[in-house]
Amino acid sequence: MAAFIVRRLIQATLVMLVVALIAFLLFNYVGDPINNMVGQDTSAVEREQLREQLGLNDPFYIQFGRFVEHILEGNFGRSYRQSRPVEDMIADYLPATLELAVVSAMMALVFGVAMGVYTALKRYSAFSQVLMTVSLIGVSLPTFLIGIILIQIFAVELHWLPPQGRVGGEDDLVHIGWWTTGLLSWEGWRRIILPAITLGLFQMTLIMRLVRAEMLEVLRTDFIKFARARGLSDRSVHFGHALKNTLVPVITITGLQFGTIIAFAIITERVFNWPGVGQMFLDAVIHVDIPVMAAYLVLIAMVFVVVNLVVDILYFVVDPRLRVERSTTGH
Amino acid sequence: MADSSATEVDIAGRAAPDPGGKPPAPATRRAGPVARFFDGDLWYSFKRSPLTIVAAVVFLIIVIGAVFAGLLAPHNPLTPMTMDARTPPFGTSYMGNYFILGSDNQGRGVLSAILYGLQISLSVGLCSVLFAMVLGVGLGLLAGYMGGWVDALIMRIADIQLSFPAILIALLVDGVTRELLGQSQRQADLAFWVLTFSIGFSLWVQYARTVRGSTLVERNKEYVQAARVIGIHPLLIMLRHVLPNVTGPVLVIATIGLAIAIITEATLSFLGVGFPPTRPSLGTLIQQGQQVLGSEWWIATFSGLALVLLALSVNLLGDWLRDALNPKLR
């Protein structure tokens, strides 16, 4: 198991290096770092001096090495637009996005699995058919439209929930170190519901369809037939045996989808004016703020790599076949 | 195999995370792609599914409306008049113009704007799917045929890209392209190509995986060796033999990809990085309509409805196609 984890870590490092390379290319060749640091009236000589000073005339690999070093130190450069360190911006915006992402992922997982199991077990019931059709509509509804519809119904018409923003006032935010959380106040929860639904709906339908397909597959296997032949109750067969065997693919998809959730948060954050890294990134794209774009790219890759590692470790917990054997006979 | 492949196609394009990486090729279908393709089973399942028929009809109506937007649209949304602005549905403006679905704050007729918007949605969608298909099929063939480090490199890139959602790739490519082309360039024509490229680029992986799988199977067959002897490039021969095998899966991926591309275009335009506001794309229409949802509700409502109908009908067709080509799934 340790060997496997080490191999995965090496792979993860490679992925991060590739992404860092892309970010570096963006940083150095798409945007001209000098242009963005100095005014129009700077002379060519001064520019050249600055280039030399910043090491922009160094060989490629030295520059890249420096870039990686900076990333490791948590130094992502300065935003062209806000002219402050990108890492400070991330620290400001990241908690909002992560809270939103985690809440909606949990929601998608719980409801998605429940609905998937239901539609697999009651395959021919009317309600299952309705769920399957609705899920297709869910996939066809663009995230931003879902958000607009939810705001219109629950905020504008019914006045049940606030339409926008993470907090009502400063009091709703609690600071824990550099982290700020809105989830310790009632108002914070009220405000996260609609965006979380908007963001999680697509993943929910995806998980539901996946769980359904996997359940149907597992229910056809010999060991399920044998479990029935042993006289086990339906509940035990369905939830003890079938569901557990669908967990591996579900864990995979949910894990990978967490990256998707963070990306789709861009849209949700825009619609709900949620102050997260998605909005930060979108502003960066619109105004071509390359350091922010590059940092966001690295950040997303990092989240992805970490989630993947967690997923790999979860496999070992769920599936004993993957654990390395020390004792034993066998084949 | 049957179900895992379904999963892959099911989530095609939208960051489709497929752990196994199996190609969703059903059975091997040989020769006469078109003739075999529309064999009895396909038509049979089409006729038996009312929902699919409805979806096909809706899609057809939308396509006709979009293609003939110039003829069908009651007003020209590219030359709006302010005096026509904010007319409610079934209302007549100060200018005496009648608007079935109302007009927006620029004086564009919503129906006309939607027809032109559908035109954009469909053309961006089709072009980017085509681009993704050519890119994906080509790279898949290359990876499967060459093997070795070429294969490893292409598939590794595919894996990495697969973990980044299409919308994110499209946003990044969009941002970079606009920087490279100069930020001021926001004419509609350029926007079209930037969007097509960025969306298409985000969707190629699925095709590549499918085609690569099929190519690996064909690679060692004797006719490939034989082709070399008679001096035809084996890659060409393989293209002719691999393509019929992957027609089904590729068509499914393309259909579902079309829905994703349409939604992605609308989303990018909604976010303000797609078409400029002067050009009536569904995304920009909805974005503008959303701001005045309280008073002029009809703008966002009708353009949103058009977008959902389009995406839904394409998705339904894709769903049907996938099931029809994979009878084991039922």
Place this chain on the structure above:
Amino acid sequence: MALLEVDNLRVEFPTRRGTLVAVDDVSFAIDEGEVLGVVGESGAGKSLTGTAIIGLLEPPGRVAGGEIRLEGKRIDKLPPDQMRRIRGAKIGAIFQDPLTSLNPLYRIGTQIVETVLTHTDLTPTKARMRALELLKEVGIPAAEHRIDHYPHQLSGGMRQRVVIALALCANPRLIIADEPTTALDVSIQAQILALLRRLGRDHGTAVMLVTHDMGVIAETAHRVAVMYAGRIAEIGAVRQVVGRPRHPYTVGLMGSIPAVGRDQERLTQIDGAMPRLTDIPRGCAFNPRCPHAFDRCFADRPDPIAMADGKVACWRFDQAEAAAEVGHA
């Protein structure tokens, strides 16, 4: 009264292109402690007969006619929950592939304890002791150690022993073993078959042994039923059916097993293949392949005809013809 009685069982599969009759008019009985072999090619309906008895036909398959009685009580019309209580408790089942019959995610001990707890009132601790006993009974060495292993840590033969232990959890009266040895090495095969025979001897457990391997039947069963295209072609004592087969199909099947005093050369193999369920010919289903087929075989379907020591579904053995034929042989 026999332990299990099956009368005129009929299993149907409704499909898009009409109803398939997969098991048709099958009747047999099994006594306590008896091993009944059911033999036939794949698709002959032998596995489905077993599945129908334990009430686990996959929809849309269904029992469309006939009766199944266990200890004199009908069990084919029981509500699902009552049938579930019979499964595992009174009828145990063993399936083809021991490699896939066990849930890979649970320790074998957990799976046995789970089954024991389902059918008895034992405490978990007692259930675990019972699980150990069972593992020892089916001949698993170092059971105390093995009980905490996962299925993938055991060899195929070991796994099949675990499967048998699982089927034995509640001391069932009948075990339906569907190709229990097909996936195993020959040497392990013999051990497993010996184990099944011992169960009948020691506990009076009846065994319905479904297989396509006539050799396995000859070695293990007391009586044997030969199935062809969903029907019983011949049923009788092993000695009779193997030694002096009557039905032309059985005769063909015996081609591989040496039988004294038969005209071997002409009958060592059967030409053609068993018809698919969608196009079973009129009359006797075996008629296209039968070297003795005559007019009647193409017109009417033969019912099993009672002979002195079994039944044969073949017109050659009808009344006078039967007498003549037997005398002839």
